[in-house]
């Protein structure tokens with residue numbers, strides 16, 4: 134069972150951006166794209182760089198170092214050099230407008 138943590142306000146993560154946050158000591162990349170917020174492990178499974186600094190393209194996040202693209206819905210890489218998936222985490226957005234809060238559960 135995992136608990137949800139209040140992480141940040143939705144207005145602080147504009148559409149088309151990603152941010153690295155720490156939750157319970159874990160580095161998580163929050164990504165706001167296509168009207169949805171995703172939370173995935175921030176560390177690339179290939180060479181341990183921050184994915185939050187990568188490029189967002191639809192529902193994928195591209196690692197800036199060697200270009201593997203991770204599906205934000207499944208965590209699976211679509212191609213090499215990364216071969217292992219990143220973990221994905223449940224996200225809940227509570228409230229509306231400027232008061233909306235992004236909540237994330239890490240397992």
Ligand code: FES
Pocket residue numbers: 177178179180181182196197198199200201213214215
């Ligand atoms: S470090 Fe991410 S693909 Fe190589």
